Amino acid sequence: MDNERYSRIDAALIALLAAAALTAAIIMAITVTERLPHLEDEIAYLFQAQTYARGQLWAPSAPAPTGFFTPFVVTAGEGRRVGKYPIGWPVALAAGEALGAGWLVNPILAAITIGLIYALGKELYGRQVGLVAGILALSSPLFLLQSATFMSHPITALWATLLAWAFLRADNARADGRNPRWWTAVCGLSIGMLAITRSLTAVAIVLPFAVILLVRLVRQPRQIGALVKAYWPLAALALALVALQPLCTAILTGDPTTNLYLKVWSYDQIGFGPGRGRGVDGHTLAKALRTAQTGVKLLSSDLFGWQYLSWVPLIPGVVFGATRARPPQRYWPALLLLPAGLLIVVHMAYWVGAEVYGPRYYYEGHAGMSILAAVGLCGTIRLLMVGLQKLANRAGNAGATVFTFERWGGLLRWDNWLVYPALAALLAVNLLGYLPARLTAWHGLYGIVRAPLDKFEELRHSENVLILVRGGHWQDYAAFFSLNNPWYDGPVVAVHDNAEGRSGDLIRLFPHREIWFYNANTGQFSKRPSPYLKKGP
Numbered sequence: 001m002d003n004e005r006y007s008r009i010d011a012a013l014i015a016l017l018a019a020a021a022l023t024a025a026i027i028m029a030i031t032v033t034e035r036l037p038h039l040e041d042e043i044a045y046l047f048q049a050q051t052y053a054r055g056q057l058w059a060p061s062a063p064a065p066t067g068f069f070t071p072f073v074v075t076a077g078e079g080r081r082v083g084k085y086p087i088g089w090p091v092a093l094a095a096g097e098a099l100g101a102g103w104l105v106n107p108i109l110a111a112i113t114i115g116l117i118y119a120l121g122k123e124l125y126g127r128q129v130g131l132v133a134g135i136l137a138l139s140s141p142l143f144l145l146q147s148a149t150f151m152s153h154p155i156t157a158l159w160a161t162l163l164a165w166a167f168l169r170a171d172n173a174r175a176d177g178r179n180p181r182w183w184t185a186v187c188g189l190s191i192g193m194l195a196i197t198r199s200l201t202a203v204a205i206v207l208p209f210a211v212i213l214l215v216r217l218v219r220q221p222r223q224i225g226a227l228v229k230a231y232w233p234l235a236a237l238a239l240a241l242v243a244l245q246p247l248c249t250a251i252l253t254g255d256p257t258t259n260l261y262l263k264v265w266s267y268d269q270i271g272f273g274p275g276r277g278r279g280v281d282g283h284t285l286a287k288a289l290r291t292a293q294t295g296v297k298l299l300s301s302d303l304f305g306w307q308y309l310s311w312v313p314l315i316p317g318v319v320f321g322a323t324r325a326r327p328p329q330r331y332w333p334a335l336l337l338l339p340a341g342l343l344i345v346v347h348m349a350y351w352v353g354a355e356v357y358g359p360r361y362y363y364e365g366h367a368g369m370s371i372l373a374a375v376g377l378c379g380t381i382r383l384l385m386v387g388l389q390k391l392a393n394r395a396g397n398a399g400a401t402v403f404t405f406e407r408w409g410g411l412l413r414w415d416n417w418l419v420y421p422a423l424a425a426l427l428a429v430n431l432l433g434y435l436p437a438r439l440t441a442w443h444g445l446y447g448i449v450r451a452p453l454d455k456f457e458e459l460r461h462s463e464n465v466l467i468l469v470r471g472g473h474w475q476d477y478a479a480f481f482s483l484n485n486p487w488y489d490g491p492v493v494a495v496h497d498n499a500e501g502r503s504g505d506l507i508r509l510f511p512h513r514e515i516w517f518y519n520a521n522t523g524q525f526s527k528r529p530s531p532y533l534k535k536g537p
Helices: 008-031 040-053 088-098 102-125 127-139 141-146 153-175 181-195 199-219 221-242 244-253 285-302 314-323 332-349 360-395 419-442 451-459 474-481 503-509
Strands: 073-077 080-083 465-470 492-496 514-519 524-526
Touching (some): 008 141, 040 088, 073 244, 088 102, 102 141, 102 360, 127 141, 127 360, 141 360, 141 419, 153 360, 181 221, 199 332, 199 360, 285 360, 314 332, 360 419, 451 474, 451 524, 465 474, 474 492
Parallel strands (some): 465 514
């Protein structure tokens, strides 16, 4: 099909968009998140990734459990410490940790995702929509922040976007009489990886595609054999990957159904009622609605950086996407938008909201919404230009054409050139007005910054150092624990010296190391221990 053909222009645009996304994400990682974990989730992900990078499924018990308390890291069996999370993201992060550059993994994944957004937008609605979608996506405050973290959302966003693109390619192959098995296999890969990375997210992303296939089975019962032949690789690969998670859990705990989340909080379960969420009543519908309202409100700003108005171009996007698509593709606006809506709905069943780091539970709908927003912007401008031409024709020369030019494979044409000034104005609203305040709010989250690590590098005299961190909360030593590995045998070991009189015992666990004390209350290093001052509860 014509839209599946890629010219040098397309290759150049993909390269430029991906390079811009990679550059922006790296800048964010250096200046805003400072290549450090800030949430408990990130610390646990890093722990798992470092364990896998060492070729192990679990790490041994810590030599001093309270001194090496790591949020969301649990004991899965005797002497087996693991993160509570599914294996999908830590396995990918392990590749970066093995190279000493785990912080670069998400920026790279983000750049690939932007390339896929261009490809999906182009093949559905044309080259200009692909370009505008890519620009909107990579300038999104939500995208920029997520791409600079150690969270799992960027990789699930990539799998979600790859699923949509491969599903489109499989449809096109079947329409052309070609065998789509390679593309359906990519769909299966995406579904399986979604499931073993963020299972609740996978439900929201996969459901619309499953409904499409079910409708086809019902409408075309005589085609069941052909559909099975086309889509069996999807089912086979997805099921094989999904099976990896219970297999891993069985190896760790002896029971494939063990929920490691419950080893942290007994109420950390999906659903409603007592025992699911905090409080006597547990999670309730009223709480779920309040959480969703907060998340949607944040999304309406963080999506594109237009205060409470980021949703506006989605409306014409759905209209133009449905009315101007070829008949076989008129359901695609629903496939692009429904995952975002379903992410909101399914996460209402979970008691924890996602306000920190923006409305991150909805991030996997970012690609589809970016494409629809681009369709809405380009379609509105084209409608305006065609209307102006008709008015000009009526006022003067009947049949005269106001603009008669086309350049760069349709990127610049008489009826679409105004898209670029409009896009520039919208980007300015975000980049100059909205984004700076959000970056300020995100920097130094929970007081976790790189400054103490930089100071430590100036002070240390050897490659074999023990840091005793004195403070009252895990946030006080979070930055330093990023220097640890799960075996505590690296060049730097950081321990939480959180009780009077235990410094000597901790030092004896790590003999022959240069010793430094860090007081989180004062932000000062010393060779001698300073008074231990607990922070408030």
